[in-house]
Amino acid sequence: MVQLLSPEGEYSVAPQYAEYAKLVQELSEADFLKFYRDMARIRRFDFEANALQRQGQLGLWIPAIGQEAAQIGSGYAVGHNDHIFPSYREHGVAITHGIDLMSILKMLRGVNHGGWNPDETRFHLYAIVLGTQTLHAAGYAMGVKFDGKTGTGNLADDQAVITYVGDGATAEGEVSEAMLFAANHQAPLVFFVQNNQWAISSPTHSQTRVPLFQRGAGFGVPGIRVDGNDVLACYAVTKKHMDEARGGNGPFLIEALTYRIGAHTSSDDPTKYRSSEEVEYWKARDPLTRLEKFLRRQGIGQDFFDEVAQAGEQLSEEIRSATFALQNPPAQNMFKYVYSEQHPLIEEQLAWLEAYESSFGDQSHLTVADPSQIPNIGSVH
């Protein structure tokens, strides 16, 4: 397992991982601080979103606490030409590519099903049906290959694709098919498996007899395991294998071994299936604390951590007030995007609904405030 930061925040490089360490050495102190800021930011966001769910402001919350290093580290290793196909827990990856945090909350409140433009952000929409996104990623990566945008030797112009999948979703047949298609076409695709050790209530060892990083071998997708709570290792491993995919080496699988500190979702009760000792064990290996220890060893002072904490307070307030200001979408939205071209049934039913609702006068559900007036919060742009 590739590890560059020990749980105590000590940086050390095993000789066989020197090639990864080289990529970390290219980073500046500003990069380390950026990693920390975003990890702390997304954790604060997570706590706030969970509270909003408990207060009835969100229909559901999907916590990612404990997985910040895997997400921020890998997210920043993805180039600004590359495409990302997430599952539904990748809030950390999202902020590394400019996704407005409110658009995630809107989706989980039930304002829409997606909420950001995947073409503009290159961060595709969350996939709720497990594993489906890996095939979209494989198809996209095949398209990159067909377009001659991989392996030309021009790393700045060439493209690669990364897809995120959890340990549980690796069991879906579509994930195996995605590995097969990507390998057959030698498409530039990295499978980033966040093994958070629990598929709702099923531990990883009950789902697979073979470590997940070896899953791709039979398909021709080599793999490696990285310490998913070590942001520097996650960055370096992702960077190296995205560059290799971009360079024409075909698909690769990264298993980031991490831990889901929180529940599967706000509807879950993990006390029913795992021990508090286990959770405490992993809390002692917390990715954010680990990076903090490293930064303090590097001489980063308390001022920086105070500043980050202060930014967290501000984010919380912004998130809360923006959530309270959210309006329901206009009812027309459910008809608007079903087809891109004329469809008589949709038109007929919308016309019917408009006539029906208008009979309620002021109480009509079709007249609401413009949802586009809601402020954007948390975008890195």
Place this chain on the structure above:
Amino acid sequence: MANFVEMTIAKAINAGLRKAMTENDKILLFGEDIAELGGVFRVTEGLHKEFGQNRVFNTPIAEAGIVGTAVGLAMRGYRSVVEIQFDGFIFPAFNQITTQLAKMQNRSEGATTMPVVIRVPYGGGIGAVEHHSESPEAYFAHTAGLRVISPSNPNDAYWMIQQAIASSDPVMFFEPKRRYWQKGPVNLDEPPAGMHTARVLREGNDVTIATYGPMVTTAMQAAEIAAEEGHSLEVIDLRSMSPIDFTTIVNSVKKTGRLVVAAEASNFVSVSSEVAARVHELAFYHLEAPVLRVGGFDVPYPAAKLEEIFLPDADRILEAVDRALAY
């Protein structure tokens, strides 16, 4: 002077694919055994050689993978025409079709369109083993976000495959496999109609027969026999099962007052059921008899030696015509 060429349905689809691919190099064909072999029905014959491995290629035997990668390729700007080898093999792809392909544009609020055509040889009558003779169109017609069409003759096959490819929405293109070798004239200059427009193939006054796909030929045979018996049947080829062109059906029913809907699919919760329900709503006072359905029985598609009993034939349509006339 229009340029007519005689060809089979299979050749007409092939010619339509070739024309579309020549005009737009973003169009890809892929599926199981569609490259060198040209597909098990040879519909894509010659296209691999003509357009090369990057545009026409075989896939592993993985239907979810075929449709799922078509979704990803659509996001990349490609327009994929994928082949599902047989109707009964589409279900491994059902998840990708219904939860992803059909919903992606809605999920993305219009940011991502899904110009994907799924070609499916469907229907029975070829003496095949299990899973090779089914009519699964209702599953897809029921799914919002999909368009579902089926040509019944070479001219429609030639034009409708091109119209399906030109659509920015996902299109399920059901090919009547037992009619693949049926010949007819193709007008290479002018399309007969839009792909969602029903067409009156034979005018009549007593009973309207609405049908689609492989049953169109059967309905035309029934109309011939009925004419000899003194009954004038109007035959409508729906051509599209989603959306359905109710205007053409209702206009016909206003004239005849009687409607029989015929399809190979089982009747229960079928496209035929939808036609019957809507025509009762839209043309109640014009009906002289309830709308009757002629379809396969509500059993799994039977073993080949029983399929002639399972599949509606001209006599079964005429039996329903007689019942409609008896009201």
